[in-house]
Amino acid sequence: MPPIPSRSDAPSRVLSGMARVLLALLTAASFLLVFHNYGLDLLPDRRIRVDPAQITPYGDGKTFAYVVPFDASEPDRWPTMRSRVRFFEDATAYRLRLRVLDEVTVTGGDRFVHEPGRIVFSTLDNTDPRTNGHAYWISTPIWYTVATGDAAMLVFLACVVGWHLLCRGAAREPRPHAPIRSWRGHFWGATALFLAGLYCNTGSLPPYAITSFPLVDPATGYTYNGDHVHFRVLFDFVNGANRSVWDHAILLRRILFPVLGWPMMRLFGFEVGGILTSLALSTAAFAASLSFLRRWIGENGAACAGWIMAVYPGAAYWAGLPYTYALIFPASLLLMLALVTLAESRDWRTLAMVSVGMGVAYLAYDLAITFLPAAFLVLCWRRRFGAAVVSTLIQIVPLALWLLALVRVFHQPLQNGNSGIYLSILSELTHPAGLEWWLSQAAHAPGYGSDIFFASNFIFIPALFLAVVALNPSTSRIRMHVAEAALLLSGLAFFAVLNLAPSDSGGWEMRGNWISRLYQPIFPALVLFISRWWQDLPPVPRAVRGFLAALLAGATLGDALIVFGPILNDPWHLSRDAFYRFYDHTDAHFVYDEHLATFGRRPLGFTRVIDSGEPRVTLEQLQNQIAAAKQSLLGIRKAIWDNRVALHNVRTALRDVGRAAAQQHLDLYSKQLALRRFRGEITAEQSMNQVKTLDSFISPEIREVIDDASLDSKESTDMILPPLPPTADEVRAAIVKDSAELTSLEHEVTKAENELTAALADQTQAINDMTRFLNASSAPSHP
Numbered sequence: 001m002p003p004i005p006s007r008s009d010a011p012s013r014v015l016s017g018m019a020r021v022l023l024a025l026l027t028a029a030s031f032l033l034v035f036h037n038y039g040l041d042l043l044p045d046r047r048i049r050v051d052p053a054q055i056t057p058y059g060d061g062k063t064f065a066y067v068v069p070f071d072a073s074e075p076d077r078w079p080t081m082r083s084r085v086r087f088f089e090d091a092t093a094y095r096l097r098l099r100v101l102d103e104v105t106v107t108g109g110d111r112f113v114h115e116p117g118r119i120v121f122s123t124l125d126n127t128d129p130r131t132n133g134h135a136y137w138i139s140t141p142i143w144y145t146v147a148t149g150d151a152a153m154l155v156f157l158a159c160v161v162g163w164h165l166l167c168r169g170a171a172r173e174p175r176p177h178a179p180i181r182s183w184r185g186h187f188w189g190a191t192a193l194f195l196a197g198l199y200c201n202t203g204s205l206p207p208y209a210i211t212s213f214p215l216v217d218p219a220t221g222y223t224y225n226g227d228h229v230h231f232r233v234l235f236d237f238v239n240g241a242n243r244s245v246w247d248h249a250i251l252l253r254r255i256l257f258p259v260l261g262w263p264m265m266r267l268f269g270f271e272v273g274g275i276l277t278s279l280a281l282s283t284a285a286f287a288a289s290l291s292f293l294r295r296w297i298g299e300n301g302a303a304c305a306g307w308i309m310a311v312y313p314g315a316a317y318w319a320g321l322p323y324t325y326a327l328i329f330p331a332s333l334l335l336m337l338a339l340v341t342l343a344e345s346r347d348w349r350t351l352a353m354v355s356v357g358m359g360v361a362y363l364a365y366d367l368a369i370t371f372l373p374a375a376f377l378v379l380c381w382r383r384r385f386g387a388a389v390v391s392t393l394i395q396i397v398p399l400a401l402w403l404l405a406l407v408r409v410f411h412q413p414l415q416n417g418n419s420g421i422y423l424s425i426l427s428e429l430t431h432p433a434g435l436e437w438w439l440s441q442a443a444h445a446p447g448y449g450s451d452i453f454f455a456s457n458f459i460f461i462p463a464l465f466l467a468v469v470a471l472n473p474s475t476s477r478i479r480m481h482v483a484e485a486a487l488l489l490s491g492l493a494f495f496a497v498l499n500l501a502p503s504d505s506g507g508w509e510m511r512g513n514w515i516s517r518l519y520q521p522i523f524p525a526l527v528l529f530i531s532r533w534w535q536d537l538p539p540v541p542r543a544v545r546g547f548l549a550a551l552l553a554g555a556t557l558g559d560a561l562i563v564f565g566p567i568l569n570d571p572w573h574l575s576r577d578a579f580y581r582f583y584d585h586t587d588a589h590f591v592y593d594e595h596l597a598t599f600g601r602r603p604l605g606f607t608r609v610i611d612s613g614e615p616r617v618t619l620e621q622l623q624n625q626i627a628a629a630k631q632s633l634l635g636i637r638k639a640i641w642d643n644r645v646a647l648h649n650v651r652t653a654l655r656d657v658g659r660a661a662a663q664q665h666l667d668l669y670s671k672q673l674a675l676r677r678f679r680g681e682i683t684a685e686q687s688m689n690q691v692k693t694l695d696s697f698i699s700p701e702i703r704e705v706i707d708d709a710s711l712d713s714k715e716s717t718d719m720i721l722p723p724l725p726p727t728a729d730e731v732r733a734a735i736v737k738d739s740a741e742l743t744s745l746e747h748e749v750t751k752a753e754n755e756l757t758a759a760l761a762d763q764t765q766a767i768n769d770m771t772r773f774l775n776a777s778s779a780p781s782h783p
Helices: 009-038 102-106 146-167 183-199 228-238 256-268 270-296 299-310 313-319 324-344 348-361 368-381 385-408 420-428 435-455 460-474 482-499 516-535 542-563 571-582 591-599 619-678 684-689 700-706 728-778
Strands: 045-049 066-069 086-089 111-115 118-121 136-141
Touching: 009 146, 009 435, 009 460, 102 111, 146 435, 146 460, 183 270, 183 299, 183 313, 228 256, 228 270, 256 270, 256 324, 270 299, 270 313, 270 324, 299 516, 299 542, 313 324, 313 542, 313 571, 324 348, 324 368, 324 482, 324 516, 348 368, 348 385, 368 385, 368 482, 368 516, 420 482, 435 460, 435 482, 435 516, 435 571, 460 516, 460 542, 482 516, 516 571, 542 571, 571 591, 619 684, 619 700, 619 728
Parallel strands: none
Antiparallel strands: 045 136, 066 118, 086 136, 111 118
16 A cells, blocks of 8 residues: 655645746757857847937048947957948948958948957948948847856756756656657658658758859859859869879878769769769668667657758758768768767777768768767766777778878879968967867867857757757656767867967868868767657646647757758848858858859759749849959959968078078088098198088978068958959950969968978977087097
C-alpha cells in the first residue's frame, strides 16, 4: 500500500510548483531576449530624431562626413559587425552601413558608420545636414545592447542550471525506441524536400553568388561567385590542363571535390557538371546520415533530424555552385557520424577505416581544424589514449601525402594568400599583448561568441538547440554525447584561437563575426542533440507535446523561409539578413535584392527569361547596380593599395635584413681568413687574394631589392585612387583588370614574405656561426 502523503507535504508541493512557474517565466523571458539580441529582432524599433544642434563636422570639416553622438544600441567594432541601426534622411533609408570611415569621408552619399558612441554619416546630396532643411532619423531595436545581451545569456544559463537542480532525482518514465509506421514517408519526404531546397538555390539563385558581386554567364544568365576562377582552375588541374593554367593556384590543397566531380564535369562542363555533383553528394550524405541515425538512436529521432536538415540553409548556401565549399555540409555530417563511431566502437579495424575516411574528407576543405581535435578528445574521453594517437596519425596521412605531392611532384608552395592565414594568426599568438588588451577581448568575447553561434548556422537551429537544452532537464533528460561535446569544444577552441590573436594577421581578418561561416561545421552536434532529445521524449500532456511540436515546426519554418527565400523573392528579407550574417562579404547588402530583380529567379534548366514587354531592369536598378559595382571596384583598389604598402614594407625589411646577413657573413669570413693567416695556414699574399667584398655575400634576390630605388620613395606608399569609370561596362572591365592586379600583388607579397623569412633564417645562421667560431677560436687547443 503506497504511503499516504501528510498534510505537511502540501506547502512544499505549492512552493515547488511556484518555483517551477517562476523559473519557466524567467527561462522564457531570458530566451526571448537572447534570441532578440543574437538572433532576429523580436521587439519593435524606436525612432530617434537627430537634433541638428548635435551634428558636428568630422575632423577638420574638409570631408563629406558629419558626426552625431549615439550610444543607445550595439555598435560595430570591426571586424565584428553587430549594429542593427538604420539611418534615414527624411523617409529615405541609407543603403550602406560601412565597416570603415574612408568611403564616408571621401565619397559621401547614402553612407554611414556606426562606431562606439557615435554615427558618422554623409548626406544624400553631400550638403551640410545642419542647414539643408532635411530631417535625419535613427531607427534601432529596443533592448539591444551589450549589457542586455550578456545579462540575458547569463540568466538563461542560470535557469538551465536551475532546471537541472529542480528536476534532479525526479522519476521519468522511459520511452521505448519503437519504430514508427510512417518511417518511409518521413525519409523520402524529407529527402525530396532537401533536394528541392538545394535545386531552388541553383542557376541565378545561389546565395554565395548573389550576396556579393557575381560573375554572370552571358549565355544562361546564371550567377557565380567572383572567385569563380579560383575554383575552375582546380578542375583544369584534375583535367590535365597545361601547368601555366593552374600553377600557384591557391586552393590546390582542397582537391577532393574536383576529383569526385570530374566525370560529371567532363560530361556536362565545369559549371553544370559541378552543380549536379554537388546536389548528388549532398543528397547522398543526407540519406546516409538518416539511415545511420535510424539504427543508432531510433526512427523518431532520425525523422526529427531529417526534417530539421531538410531545410538547413547551410547546405543550400553552397550547393548551387561547383565549388569545393559544396562539400562542407556532407563532409561535416559524415565526419560527425565518424566521431560517433569512434566513440562507440573499440575495434581497431573500425578505428583504422574510420580514421582513413576522415583523413580523406580533410582533402575537401579545412575541416581538420575542428574534427581532428574532436576525434582526439573523443578517444581520450573513452580512455583510449593509444588509439587517440594512432587515429590522429592516420587522419593526417592523406592530407600530408597530398601536400607532399604538391611540393615534390607539382612544385607548388604550401603557403599562399589563402593557406597562410592560419599560420599568421598562430605566429601572432607568440607575441602576447598587454593586460588591458586581453581584458578588453575577454569582455567582448561572450557577446561576439553568442552572435557567431547564431549566425554560423542561420539562427534557427542554434535557437532550437538552446531551447532544447532548457527543456531537457524536465523532459528527456539525456546527457550530451561525447562526440557532440567534443565537436562543440573544438569549435570553441577554434573561436578562441582566431579571436585572441593580439593583432591583425596580415591579409584576411579572421576575427569577429563578419565571417561566422568558419564555424558552420559544428551544426551536426546541434542537430544530433535535438534528435536524441526528441527520440527520448517521455509521455507528456497533449498541450505540452503540441507546444514542443510547434517549437520544432517554427524552427523548421524559419529555415524554410531562408532556403526558399531567393526563389520566393525573399519574404520579410529573412534570407537576406541570414545570408549576410553568415558571411558578410560586402557592405552593399542591397545588392541581394537587386540581383534577384536583375537576373531573375531561375534555377538550373531555366536559362531564358520570358519577355513580358516590360523592361527587366529599371533605371533606378541600373543606377544601383553601377553604384554597387563602383563600391566593389573601390574596395578592390583599396586592397591593391594595402598590398602595395605591405609589399613595400616587406621588401624594405628584406633589404635591411639581407644587408645585415651579408655583413655577418663577411665579418665571419674575414675573421676566419685572419685566423688562418695567424696560424700560418696561408701567407699574407694568399690572404690578400682571397679577400671578398660585401657584394659577394648578397644573393640575387637581395640584390634586386637593394637596386630598387622605389623603396626610398614616399610616393610608393601614398594612397592614390584613380577616378572611378562612369559607365557600367567600364566599371566591369576595371573590376576584371584590377582583380587581376590584386591577385598578382598578393602573389608578390607572399613571395617577398617567403624571401624575408629565408633572409631572417640566413641572418640567424650567420650570427650562430659567428658565435661558434668565436667560442672555438678562443678555446684552448687541449683539454
